Amino acid sequence: MDWSTVIDSLPGYAEPLLVTIQVTVMASALALVVAFALGLATSSKHLVVRTPARAFVELIRGSSVVVQLFWFAYAMPILLGIQFNFQILVGVIALALNYGAYSSEVVRGAIAAVPKGQLEAATALNFTTFQKMRLVVLPQAWPEMIPSLCSFAIMLLKASALVSMIGIADITFWADTLGGRPGQSPLPHLTVILVIYFVLAWLIWTGMRWLENKAKQSVGVAKPRKLKADPNADALGGVVEKSSTTQRRGGVK
Amino acid sequence: MLSPTTDTDPIIRFDRVNKSFGDLDVLKGLSFEIGAGERVTLIGPSGSGKTTILRLLMTLELVTPVKDPDDNGGVIWVEGKPYSHMEKGGKLHVASERYLRQRRQKVGMVFQQFNLFPNMKVLRNVTEAQVHTLKRSKEEAESKARELLDLVGLSDKVDNYPNQLSGGQQQRVAIARALAMDPDILLLDEVTSALDPELVADVLGVLRDVADTTNITMLIVTHEMGFARDVSNRVMMFDQGVIVEEDTPDKIFSDPQEVRTQDFLRAVLAE
Numbered sequence: 161m162d163w164s165t166v167i168d169s170l171p172g173y174a175e176p177l178l179v180t181i182q183v184t185v186m187a188s189a190l191a192l193v194v195a196f197a198l199g200l201a202t203s204s205k206h207l208v209v210r211t212p213a214r215a216f217v218e219l220i221r222g223s224s225v226v227v228q229l230f231w232f233a234y235a236m237p238i239l240l241g242i243q244f245n246f247q248i249l250v251g252v253i254a255l256a257l258n259y260g261a262y263s264s265e266v267v268r269g270a271i272a273a274v275p276k277g278q279l280e281a282a283t284a285l286n287f288t289t290f291q292k293m294r295l296v297v298l299p300q301a302w303p304e305m306i307p308s309l310c311s312f313a314i315m316l317l318k319a320s321a322l323v324s325m326i327g328i329a330d331i332t333f334w335a336d337t338l339g340g341r342p343g344q345s346p347l348p349h350l351t352v353i354l355v356i357y358f359v360l361a362w363l364i365w366t367g368m369r370w371l372e373n374k375a376k377q378s379v380g381v382a383k384p385r386k387l388k389a390d391p392n393a394d395a396l397g398g399v400v401e402k403s404s405t406t407q408r409r410g411g412v413k
Numbered sequence: 414m415l416s417p418t419t420d421t422d423p424i425i426r427f428d429r430v431n432k433s434f435g436d437l438d439v440l441k442g443l444s445f446e447i448g449a450g451e452r453v454t455l456i457g458p459s460g461s462g463k464t465t466i467l468r469l470l471m472t473l474e475l476v477t478p479v480k481d482p483d484d485n486g487g488v489i490w491v492e493g494k495p496y497s498h499m500e501k502g503g504k505l506h507v508a509s510e511r512y513l514r515q516r517r518q519k520v521g522m523v524f525q526q527f528n529l530f531p532n533m534k535v536l537r538n539v540t541e542a543q544v545h546t547l548k549r550s551k552e553e554a555e556s557k558a559r560e561l562l563d564l565v566g567l568s569d570k571v572d573n574y575p576n577q578l579s580g581g582q583q584q585r586v587a588i589a590r591a592l593a594m595d596p597d598i599l600l601l602d603e604v605t606s607a608l609d610p611e612l613v614a615d616v617l618g619v620l621r622d623v624a625d626t627t628n629i630t631m632l633i634v635t636h637e638m639g640f641a642r643d644v645s646n647r648v649m650m651f652d653q654g655v656i657v658e659e660d661t662p663d664k665i666f667s668d669p670q671e672v673r674t675q676d677f678l679r680a681v682l683a684e
Contacts (some may be wrong), residue, residue, distance in 0.1 A: 280473050281528035285542035285594065295541060299532040318670055379532045381572070 166348040169338055176334035177356060183248060183320045183330060184360070187255040188313050194260025195309070200293075201265025213264075226322055229254045232325040240263035251323035259316045266308040270301035279335035303375035314361045321357075331356055422586040423468065424598065426628050429486030430497075431477040432465055432654075439465045440654040442486070449597075454641040454662070457651035458677055463634045467498065467600040469599070469613040470632065471522045472513045491516065521596030527583040529575040529590070535562065536571040539590045547594065554593070556587070561589035565619045581612030584620040585619050592623065593610045599623075601633045605640075613637070620644065636681055642666055 181262030201213030220228070232254040237243045244250050274297050274337035282292040335353045419484030423446035430439040439462045447453055455463040468474040469489060476497045482505040489497040496503040499512045508516070529538050539558035543549045549557070562568050565585035567578075575583050582674065584604055587625055591599060605613040617640045624631065624644045641648060642662040649659040650671065658671045669675045 171487055275528075277524060277526050277528040278530065279473075281524060281530070283473060283517075283519075284471050284522040284524075284589070286546040287542065288513060288514070291545055296532070300530075322653070379576075 163348060165344070166352060169349075172338070173331060173334060173352065173356070176329050176331045180317075180320055180330040180332075180356075181246070181360070183251050183328070184256070184313075184317045185209070185321065186252045187259065188316055190252060190256035191258075191263060191312070191316065192309070194256055195263035195267050198261060198264030199271065202264060202268045203271045217261045217264055220258055225254070225258045225319060226325065228258055229322055229347060230325055231344040247326060247328055250322070251320070252329050255316055255319060255323070259312050259319070263309055263312045266305050266312070267301070270304040271297055273304060274300050298408055300379060301377055303372060306368055306375055306385060310365060310372075313364050313368065317360055317364060318357060339378040417610050421505070423447055423490075424451075424492055426490040427466075428488050428490065430469070430477070430489055431479060431487055432462070432469060432474065433477045433484050433493045438654065440469075443654060443656070444486070445649065445656060445659075447630060447632070450630055451647065452624060452631040452633065454633045454635060454645040454648045455651055456635075456638075456641065456648060456665075456677065457657070458680075460653075461651040462654040463515070463651050464469055464602055467522065467602050467632060467634060470505075470520055470598065470600055472517050472520075474502040475507070478507050480546050490520070498668075518594075519597040520600065521591035521594050521598070522600040522602065523584070523587050523591050523604050525577070525606050527580070527587045527607070529586055531575050533574075534571065534576065535567065535573050535578070538575065538586060539593050542594050550606060557593055558589070562586070564592075564622065565589045566615070570613075570642050579612060584608065584612075584616045588616070588619055588623070596629060598630045598632070601631060603634050603636070605635065640682060650677065674677070 166212050167194045183391060200215055201209050202217060204210045204213075229251065233247065233250045244253075263411060278296055278300065282296045283352060287295065321332040324330050324336065327333075335349035336346070339349040422680070425447040425643055427443050429444050430440055431438070431442060439460075443462070443466075457463055459585070460530060464582065470491075471475060474488055476489060476520040479485045482488050483500055488505060494516075495505055495508075496516055497508055499508045508629075525586060525637075529535075533541060536555065536558055539561060540551070540554040543554035547554075559568060565588055567582055567585055567589070570578060570582065570586075575586065575682060576616060578586065584607075588604075599683050604620070605616050608616065617637060621644060623629065631644070633641065634643060645662050647659060648662050649667040650657045650658055650665065650669070650673070652673050658665065658669065658674045660670075665674065666678065671676060
């Protein structure tokens with residue numbers, strides 16, 4: 161194996177790496193929008209909203225992402241006359257719809273897991289349906305969604321390799337091209353992209369951990385070091401109760 | 414026929430109200446009236462329909478519709494106007510969500526499980542609905558919230574999240590949150606049942622203060638008989654969705670007439 165050739169070829173990975181990052185970031189962002197739209201729609205109590213959303217989710221989940229990718233790239237332009245100017249958009253949309261449909265179940269599940277009492281309290285305070293969702297349900301459901309959404313984001317990164325099949329020059333496409341040249345072995349190039357995918361996945365994972373921690377702080381489940389600023393915060397339960405009881409008696413007099 | 418609104422109307426009137434869950438009839442043609450400013454305690458074994466009455470008043474449950482409610486009842490009236498139903502073309506129809514939203518504004522509820530919003534700090538728990546549903550300014554809502562949190566003895570906890578408070582403290586915040594909406598009617602659903610015994614007294618102390626210093630109509634479901642005796646003007650004993658007996662707390666607790674009331678009180682007091 162000629163590693164010096166591989167090392168020499170590394171700068172050439174910069175542009176394909178940017179393509180992989182672009183596809184992953186754009187598809188993840190769009191997938192999140194799709195996930196929330198479908199997750200909210202499948203949580204709806206109105207059948208006319210719920211049924212088409214459910215059907216769409218099942219259709220997407222029940223078919224192969226590779227087939228969808230080819231369908232968007234080659235069948236849709238013929239059948240519907242829709243032609244995207246940039247092939248990268250085809251890859252982004254196909255991946256976003258696929259992972260958005262899967263992730264919508266995470267959104268739906270997290271919404272369903274918010275205790276019923278929270279909605280009842282929101283009704284007692286006369287919030288509208290929209291206010292209940294925006295102020296009460298989604299802020300509580302969001303931290304629950306993050307770990308699963310993180311897994312889907314990493315899966316989407318890895319699935320982004322499939323866009324090489326419709327001619328998008330991402331790192332997989334590039335490794336395949338370089339490794340297929342006469343006198344070259346594909347193995348070192350595949351090893352390079354293996355490391356790149358791993359590093360990218362690790363970055364996503366680290367970012368999501370940070371996001372999860374931030375989200376948990378927003379529902380009061382902060383790490384102990386965050387609580388040190390509040391001298392009473394470590395004295396939970398009955399201990400706090402006793403001190404404030406004394407104060408209440410003083411205050412009401 | 415629709416009842417005309419007069420000053421002498423009771424604040425709450427149940428007119429032959431039915432409520433079923435599937436095959437289970439919880440309330441069967443229940444009728445009673447509650448005057449403005451009255452404090453009424455509902456007692457009775459579990460499954461007797463007490464909590465259902467509060468949930469119907471909070472519109473968390475809807476009455477089971479009856480054919481031709483103008484003649485056959487099945488309607489809850491609040492402040493002299495239909496509450497579970499609305500008038501349309503001179504007739505009563507089951508209320509729409511929009512109508513319920515407009516009418517439930519003056520009703521507040523404190524829950525057994527507190528149901529504070531864990532994603533909001535204590536102050537925001539008490540201000541959020543004032544801002545969003547009463548359209549008060551943020552400053553006005555905060556001032557009101559601080560005043561009420563002071564009343565419940567938690568002015569030093571405004572920046573804590575609910576899960577940093579004990580159950581008793583959470584329930585006191587929930588009381589402040591309900592009072593911040595200036596309700597005419599306050600529903601208290603077993604507000605001390607989820608608390609450790611040593612925390613019950615503080616919550617009841619706050620409610621006694623509220624009862625002493627306001628004229629809010631209160632409907633209380635509780636197993637705290639001492640509290641019921643102190644605070645309420647009237648006690649209603651329920652069993653299987655009907656009122657078995659009702660009277661002043663003194664009469665009910667010292668000289669209950671019905672066997673079912675006697676049995677229930679004996680069982681509760683023996684706990």
